[in-house]
Amino acid sequence: MGQLVDGKWTTQWYEPDPDGRFVRSEAGFRSWVRAAGEGSFSPADGRYHLYVAWACPWAHRTMIMRALKGLEHAIDVSVVAPFMGDQGWRFNAEVEGATVDKALGGEYLRDVYLAADPRCSGRVTVPVLWDTQQRTIVNNESREIVRMFDHEFGGVARRDVDLAPPALRDEVERLIDFIYEPINNGVYRAGFATKQGAYDEAVTALFEALDHVEGLLGQQRWLAGERMTEVDIFLFTTLIRFDLVYHTHFKCNRKRIVDYPNLWGFVREIYQLPGIAKTCNFDHIRKHYYQSHETINPHRIVAIGPQLDLDAAHGRERLGGVAARAMIFGE
Ligand SMILES: N[C@@H](CCC(=O)N[C@@H](CS)C(=O)NCC(=O)O)C(=O)O
Structure with missing residues (x-):
């Protein structure tokens, strides 16, 4: 477990507040794929890549929405290995259910963050929605990725269902x-x-x-x-x-x-x-x-x-x- 500070990996555990409370940090990448074509991320078959851990409840949300909307064919997925040690999430295709980094080929999830921003600071978390075209992270907040899959991929999704009508x-x-x-x-x-x-x-x-x-x-x-x-x-x-x-x-x-x-x-x-x-x-x-x-x-x-x-x-x-x-x- 660790985090990036100005592009450098540091190994440190979560810092509790003075009363011993766990404090979750805010996700850092908050752009949106927009169906309407405003902005620079538009939905397209095969353009976006999703990084997940099967272990993680936040990543799991995005995998469920992807399945329910029928987006499996359009958004490929890389899965980290379950063990998260000092070096953070790692790809290891020898572990059953895990994969290599199919989009970038790196060893660690932090390599994806550094590819988006070489001076990135913050926790290296899943899920991550990666844009293969602009080679950057669109978003790493599950609530927003779920909403994008639900509402912004209409032309690409195989199932016409709205889970926030x-x-x-x-x-x-x-x-x-x-x-x-x-x-x-x-x-x-x-x-x-x-x-x-x-x-x-x-x-x-x-x-x-x-x-x-x-x-x-x-x-x-x-x-x-x-x-x-x-x-x-x-x-x-x-x-x-x-x-x-x-x-x-x-x-x-x-x-x-x-x-x-x-x-x-x-x-x-x-x-x-x-x-x-x-x-x-x-x-x-x-x-x-x-x-x-x-x-x-x-x-x-x-x-x-x-x-x-x-x-x-x-x-x-x-x-x-x-x-x-x-x-x-x-x-
Ligand atoms: N707010 C984020 C939270 C994501 C998150 O904390 N994921 C955990 C896995 S369950 C993680 O990757 N933690 C790595 C770390 O904190 O170093 C979201 O909902 O997407």
């Missing part, structure tokens, strides 16, 4: 914000806390939010109501990792997701959609978390984890609403 847009934004701090980032805030008070604060807010969402998903099929939207993907990528790693490794162990009938059914409905199971690499998820965070797990032992029956009937039809399979795949 105008009538629901404000509600989707509100819900994305609502789940971000206590849930998506909350598991990290619990896991990376270096003082008891910081951990207590994070883990309490996390389970309060999960309890709330459990109640909501007992009344309606999706977070924004009748139909699946982007925010359901954002919740899913945290929940699918929860019982395997966050529960044990990040000490989020008041309950498991399987103990929440509505959350667990919700996870299964999304997991069972065409193309989603193959975006869930449980081997990379387990190895990445348990092996990479030496301060939390110094001997890097990978915990066995529970056996999850993700293919069991999800039973979400009883809530009415729109089945995602019908909405997206017309089945």
Whole structure:
């Protein structure tokens, strides 16, 4: 684990605030691909390249949106190896499920950042959307990459589905914000806390939010109501990792997701959609978390984890609403 400072790699762990709280830094590349042709990044088949880690919930969001929109043919993907050591994310095609850097051929993910900006400073994170034409990073913030795939690649995408439609847009934004701090980032805030008070604060807010969402998903099929939207993907990528790693490794162990009938059914409905199971690499998820965070797990032992029956009937039809399979795949 490390970061770039003025183009130089430094090996340093996350710096907590004085109260031991984990502080996540802002993504640095924030340009947009625009369908309307404003600006210099326009959508095109084969032009953009996506860098991901199968382990990472933020990268996972973009892989799910790519699959649901039918963008696999248009946006190729390079996958880093699960272990993130002192040198940061690394490409190693000898590890099953990982690839070389197909766009640039470098050894480390930081080489992609340095190709975009030789004097780059900041954390070297996945996901990264790379433009093969201008040879630069367009964006490295998952929320924005998801939105671009959803709205800006219409001419290229094989499936005509909108997961943040105008009538629901404000509600989707509100819900994305609502789940971000206590849930998506909350598991990290619990896991990376270096003082008891910081951990207590994070883990309490996390389970309060999960309890709330459990109640909501007992009344309606999706977070924004009748139909699946982007925010359901954002919740899913945290929940699918929860019982395997966050529960044990990040000490989020008041309950498991399987103990929440509505959350667990919700996870299964999304997991069972065409193309989603193959975006869930449980081997990379387990190895990445348990092996990479030496301060939390110094001997890097990978915990066995529970056996999850993700293919069991999800039973979400009883809530009415729109089945995602019908909405997206017309089945
Ligand atoms: N805000 C970013 C966060 C991305 C992020 O933190 N990714 C993690 C992997 S789960 C990473 O690459 N961390 C490397 C580091 O912090 O050095 C997003 O949502 O895209």
